Amino acid sequence: MTKILIKGGRAVDPASPLDGKRDILIEEGEIRAIEEEIRCEEPEVRVIEAEGKIVTPGLIDIHTHLREPGREDEETIATGSAAAAKGGFTTILCMPNTEPPIDNHSLVKFIIDKSRTEAVGNVLPVGSISKGLEGESLSEIGQMVKGGAVAISDDGYPVINTELMRRALEYTRIFDIPVISHCEDTNLSKDGVMNEGYVSTILGMRGIPRAAEEVMVAREIILAELTGTKVHIAHVSTKGSLAMIKEAKRRGLKVTCEVTPHHLILTDEVVMGFDTNTRVNPPLRGREDVDALREGLAEGIIDAIATDHAPHALNEKELEYGLAPCGIVGLETALGLLLTEIVNKGVVSFFDLIAKLTIGPARILNLERGRLKVGSPADVIIIDPREEWVVDPSRFVSKSKNTPFNGWQLKGKTVVTIINGRIAVENGELV
Amino acid sequence: MVLKRRHLLGIQDLKVEEMELILYQAKAFKEITQRRIKKVPTLRGQTVVNLFYEPSTRTRTSFELAAKWLSADVVNISTSTSSVVKGESLRDMAKTIEAMQADTIILRHGQSGAPHLLSNLVSSSIVNAGDGSHEHPTQSLLDIFTLLEHRPTLNGLVVGIVGDILHSRVARSNIWGLTKMGAKVVVVGPPTLIPVEIERIPVEVAYDLDKTIERFDVLMILRIQLERQQSNFFPSINEYVKFYGLNNERLKRAKEDVLIMHPGPINRGIEIAPEVADGPHSVITDQVTNGIAVRMAVLYLLATGWGEG
Numbered sequence: 001m002t003k004i005l006i007k008g009g010r011a012v013d014p015a016s017p018l019d020g021k022r023d024i025l026i027e028e029g030e031i032r033a034i035e036e037e038i039r040c041e042e043p044e045v046r047v048i049e050a051e052g053k054i055v056t057p058g059l060i061d062i063h064t065h066l067r068e069p070g071r072e073d074e075e076t077i078a079t080g081s082a083a084a085a086k087g088g089f090t091t092i093l094c095m096p097n098t099e100p101p102i103d104n105h106s107l108v109k110f111i112i113d114k115s116r117t118e119a120v121g122n123v124l125p126v127g128s129i130s131k132g133l134e135g136e137s138l139s140e141i142g143q144m145v146k147g148g149a150v151a152i153s154d155d156g157y158p159v160i161n162t163e164l165m166r167r168a169l170e171y172t173r174i175f176d177i178p179v180i181s182h183c184e185d186t187n188l189s190k191d192g193v194m195n196e197g198y199v200s201t202i203l204g205m206r207g208i209p210r211a212a213e214e215v216m217v218a219r220e221i222i223l224a225e226l227t228g229t230k231v232h233i234a235h236v237s238t239k240g241s242l243a244m245i246k247e248a249k250r251r252g253l254k255v256t257c258e259v260t261p262h263h264l265i266l267t268d269e270v271v272m273g274f275d276t277n278t279r280v281n282p283p284l285r286g287r288e289d290v291d292a293l294r295e296g297l298a299e300g301i302i303d304a305i306a307t308d309h310a311p312h313a314l315n316e317k318e319l320e321y322g323l324a325p326c327g328i329v330g331l332e333t334a335l336g337l338l339l340t341e342i343v344n345k346g347v348v349s350f351f352d353l354i355a356k357l358t359i360g361p362a363r364i365l366n367l368e369r370g371r372l373k374v375g376s377p378a379d380v381i382i383i384d385p386r387e388e389w390v391v392d393p394s395r396f397v398s399k400s401k402n403t404p405f406n407g408w409q410l411k412g413k414t415v416v417t418i419i420n421g422r423i424a425v426e427n428g429e430l431v
Numbered sequence: 432m433v434l435k436r437r438h439l440l441g442i443q444d445l446k447v448e449e450m451e452l453i454l455y456q457a458k459a460f461k462e463i464t465q466r467r468i469k470k471v472p473t474l475r476g477q478t479v480v481n482l483f484y485e486p487s488t489r490t491r492t493s494f495e496l497a498a499k500w501l502s503a504d505v506v507n508i509s510t511s512t513s514s515v516v517k518g519e520s521l522r523d524m525a526k527t528i529e530a531m532q533a534d535t536i537i538l539r540h541g542q543s544g545a546p547h548l549l550s551n552l553v554s555s556s557i558v559n560a561g562d563g564s565h566e567h568p569t570q571s572l573l574d575i576f577t578l579l580e581h582r583p584t585l586n587g588l589v590v591g592i593v594g595d596i597l598h599s600r601v602a603r604s605n606i607w608g609l610t611k612m613g614a615k616v617v618v619v620g621p622p623t624l625i626p627v628e629i630e631r632i633p634v635e636v637a638y639d640l641d642k643t644i645e646r647f648d649v650l651m652i653l654r655i656q657l658e659r660q661q662s663n664f665f666p667s668i669n670e671y672v673k674f675y676g677l678n679n680e681r682l683k684r685a686k687e688d689v690l691i692m693h694p695g696p697i698n699r700g701i702e703i704a705p706e707v708a709d710g711p712h713s714v715i716t717d718q719v720t721n722g723i724a725v726r727m728a729v730l731y732l733l734a735t736g737w738g739e740g
Contacts, residue, residue, distance in 0.1 A: 201626035202443070204543045204564030204603055274544030318522055320542035322563065 003027045004418065005040050009050025009382060013057055014355035015362075015371035024055060026378040029421035034372055046423075048416060050382050056354050058090025058121075058379030058419060060361040060370050062258055063155070063180075063234060063306035064331065066092075066123070069110065070099025075311040075399050077111065081119040083309070083331040083398035085424040088357075088414035090379035091122040091369055092309075092331075096133065097156040103128040105143040112148045120430070121419045122369070122379070124150045126180065129168045133157040138168060145175045150365050153180035155234060156281075160186060162219060169227040178232040178256065178364055183216035183241070184282065193322045195268040195283040203271065205322065208283050210238040217241040221248040224255050232364055233257040235308050237282035239292035246301045256364045258306040259293050261337045262328050262404070266290075270404060276317045276324035277404040280310070294347045297356065304361040305353075307334045311400030329398050333391055333405050335383070339412030350385070382416035387428075389413055397430060434736035438550045438557040439729055441566035442607040450572065450611065456728035457576050457721070463500065464724050473731055474503035480528050483509045483539040483560070484521075489695055489719065490560050490570075494537050497726035506533075521545060522552055529553040535730060538562070556733045564598045570694050571604035573725040575612055577717050578649060581690055586613035589646050591637075593619045593675060594653030594702055595664070597626045601694045602653060606634055619643060620675065623664045640675055644685045651692045652677050655702045668701060678704035682712070690714050 004026040011022035011034065023038035024031060040047075066080040075083075077094070084092045094111065096102035102111060108125050115123035127144035129152050131137050141152055152172060159165045159181070169179055189212040194200050196207020217233055221244055224231040236242055236257045248255040268284045278284060296302045310327025317324050335357075343350050362370030369379055391408045393401035417425035424431060432452055442450075463471055479498040483491055491507065498505045508528075521540070528536060535556040538546045543563030550557045561567040578585060590609050596602045596618045606616050610632070617635040618625060625636055637643040644650070655671060665671050677691070691703075691712045699705050708715060 196627055198628040198631050201629050202603070202632070204562075204566070204598075204600055207627065274547045315520070318520070320521060320540065320548060321544045322542045 003040070003042065003045040004421065004423065005038060005045050005047045006050050006055055006380065006382065007047055009053050009055040011055045011372060012351055012354055013372035014351055015057070015359040016373070018372065019351055022055070024372065024380065026380065026418065026421050029378055031372060031374055031376050031378050031380070034374060048382070053415065054350070054383045054385055056381055056383060057358040057370050057372050058381050058417065059088045059335065059357040060367070061089045061092040061307050061309070061331065062304050062361040062364060064092045064094055064309040065097065065311065065327070066094040067311055068098060068114070073399070074313050077114050077123055078118040078120070079397060079399045080309070080311070080331070081115070081121045081123055082430055083396065085120040085417045085419060086397050086414070086430060087331040087333070088335045088381045088383065088417060089121065089331055090381065090417060090419045091124065091367070093124050093126050093150060095126050095153060095155045096128040101128050101133045102126070103131050103133065103139040105140065105147040108144045108147040108149050120424050124148070126151045126153050126155070128152065129154045129159055129179065130164060135159050135161055135164060138164070138171065141168070141171060142175065145177060149177070151178045151180050151232070153182065153234070155180060155182045158182045158184040158186060158216065162223070165220070166223055166227060169223055169229040169231065173227065173229050176366065178230040180232045180234050181216070181220045182234050183213050183220060185212045185215050188212035188215070192283070193279065194271050195285045197268060197286050199268045199271055210240055210285065210289070213238055213282055214240045214244070217244050221245070221253060221255055224248065224253045228254070230254040230256070235260050235263065235282055235306070236293070236302070237263045237285050237289060239289045242292050242296045242301060246296070249301065256303040257301070258304040259297065259302050260306060260308045261330060261334045264290065264293050264297065265337060265341045266404065274321045275404060276319060276321055277328065277402045279321060279324050279326050280328050281326035294342070297342070298348050302356065303364055305334070305338065305356045306361070307331055311398055312402045314401065317402050327402060329396070329400050329403050332396050332398060333403060335414055336389065336391070336410035336412055337405060337408070339385065340410045344411060378418055378421040380418045381414050383412060384415045385412045387411070387413040387415065434732035436736070437733065438546070439568050439733060440546050440550060440557065440559045442568045442571050442604045442611070443566065445568070445611070447611050450575070450608065453572055453725065453728050453732060454576050454579065456732055457572070457725045460727040460731070461721065461724035464720065469500045470502060471500065472502045474498065474501040474734055477503040477534045477734055478532060479503045479505050479535045479537065479730065480533040481505065481507045481537045482524070482528065483507070484545070485510070485539050485541050485561070487539055487561070489722070490539060493719070493722040494560060494726050497723050497730055500723070501727055501730060503730070521548060525549050525553045529555055534734060558729060558733065561600050564600050564603070566604045567600040568604050569722070569726050569729055570601050571608035572729070573718055573722040574605055574651070574692060575608050576721045576725050577692070577714055578690065580717065580721070581714065584613065585609060588614040588648040589617065590614050590649040590651060591617045591619050591643065591647040592651045592653065593640060593677070595624045595655055595659060596620050596629065596653070597624045598656065598659070599653050605651060606632055610634070617643060617646070621665050624659070641681065641684065644681060647689060648686060649690045649692065650677065650685065652703045654694065654696065654698060672701055676702055676704065677707050679706050679710070682707055692718060695719070
């Protein structure tokens with residue numbers, strides 16, 4: 001493997017913490033040196049000039065859907081991980097709601113083997129909590145963890161049975177992995193297609209009350225206290241959820257949470273045009289919620305930003321709003337959106353944003369990634385904070401194009417992605 | 432004057448002048464509907480498709496007569512007879528109809544926003560004949576037309592819309608329409624059937640019909656869907672009738688010249704007692720007659736207006 005020398009960039013690594021001009025030498029898949037100036041005149045060294053750009057650890061997405069096995073027409077491990085790399089994500093977690101679901105060690109092995117040969121970056125499988133995601137009996141969690149699952153979740157199919165959730169939390173204590181909870185009381189959200197509020201009232205669409213999420217967040221916090229186990233709350237969308245998580249953290253419970261770029265940026269007002277690309281679960285909420293999420297991000301209550309990348313075929317989204325499936329693709333737009341709408345508008349600093357995309361998710365998972373450290377795997381990206389671009393779904397590497405951000409003008413883009421010491425993206429395009 | 436729009440998707444985005452134009456035109460067409468020979472050649476050579484994804488007798492028939500009296504060729508497609516049961520999407524259905532050179536598609540659909548989707552997919556003119564719980568613009572226009580036959584203006588009128596506001600597209604279109612025309616709207620029903628934050632539109636919310644009935648110049652009684660009981664929106668039809676059913680006893684407290692409206696079809700003896708539906712305050716049959724004239728006006732103005740606008 002060739003040596004890579006990244007020269008002259010501003011290195012930002014929240015884990016260290018580091019924010020300054022550094023040269024970075026990569027060799028044999030590892031970061032070899034991080035110094036103010038590295039001179040290396042060996043001819044086989046590949047030098048990447050990063051003057052005026054920012055070098056950060058590769059981003060980690062704790063929440064994606066890759067649709068393989070089962071819906072390879074929408075996304076595969078290969079295309080999803082390529083989309084990730086293009087967006088600056090070097091490590092992604094894939095949720096188990098595939099067909100069949102990742103609910104046993106042989107499917108975990110399938111994902112890991114397939115990723116080894118076909119994935120562009122690091123793909124880490126999430127195993128299911130319950131067999132078949134049916135919410136009735138525990139999956140063979142131990143064997144999945146042994147096989148490489150890094151967390152468990154019934155994402156998309158909330159565990160309604162509180163006793164089962166309790167046992168899942170207790171049982172996973174042996175493995176020190178987080179249980180990722182999709183908080184939704186499906187009785188309260190039944191038939192709902194969007195946030196319950198003024199907009200749903202005007203549009204005459206069945207609303208999903210904030211309470212559908214919040215009663216389950218409350219339950220998970222209570223169970224976290226009961227079991228002493230790590231609970232990670234996926235895609236927090238309401239002000240009320242965040243207030244409870246803040247309080248739980250204050251009390252020292254092992255509760256962490258993530259928020260998506262779309263919940264940080266869009267309100268339910270965008271549903272007015274009936275664009276089914278705005279249909280997502282949890283639904284886009286009101287201005288108060290968006291403001292609270294931004295405040296929670298600035299305050300540090302939110303541990304990670306995750307895309308909840310959820311690819312859907314065009315023919316499935318080109319339907320009546322209430323009939324279209326939920327989901328937004330996010331891997332290729334997340335960083336640009338966050339830089340444009342969150343950093344450039346002063347919600348949080350660049351440094352703090354990168355923390356939520358690197359060391360934040362790494363800590364939730366106990367991963368030895370997400371940092372610029374000598375001896376660590378060389379997952380490194382270079383961001384051009386000044387590059388202006390327009391979201392054009394037809395240019396997505398992802399097989400699916402379901403984004404509500406079509407045509408948005410963004411500033412800031414990943415130009416180079418290095419994964420395990422290999423250049424995967426250069427000049428903003430896959431190599 | 433021409434209507435500078437291609438589609439009629441809802442009342443929310445309609446300007447008052449546009450509503451007035453439609454109402455003015457409807458008055459002219461109403462005169463035609465009173466004639467012995469009710470046909471004018473206005474839309475000869477035009478094709479109008481009634482695309483109904485939900486069962487409907489009065490709205491479909493009303494649109495059909497409106498189009499026929501304007502001499503358009505009318506085709507009716509309803510879910511039971513079409514390829515919808517074979518799983519054809521709205522998109523493909525629309526493309527097929529468009530390829531058959533339909534000038535206007537009148538869509539009734541159970542999903543809010545379906546006409547908006549359709550308007551993005553085809554070049555035909557789209558008329559919303561009711562989408563989910565969202566809008567039913569021609570119903571609101573015909574209701575306003577009917578009121579204006581009995582009152583010189585809607586300015587200052589207090590209109591009570593009673594019943595299942597949550598699931599009612601008629602309520603939503605009328606809230607927009609009546610408010611734009613200067614009336615004040617009060618929605619009355621059990622809290623479970625009043626959608627959240629509706630006060631922001633703005634309308635007033637009341638739960639007790641008996642306490643508010645004396646304020647109303649107009650009572651619009653909505654049809655109560657019997658299946659709502661199963662979803663626990665109220666405990667029983669019997670209890671609903673006790674609190675919200677409009678009967679003569681309750682009507683005694685209302686203004687002497689109160690007008691009673693109902694978009695139909697009526698559940699006699701449930702939301703409205705037979706003696707009220709057929710009584711002197713009721714303008715329910717006027718609504719039906721006026722529906723045709725208003726729909727003629729809409730079809731005519733959409734067909735002739737936007738191209739020249």
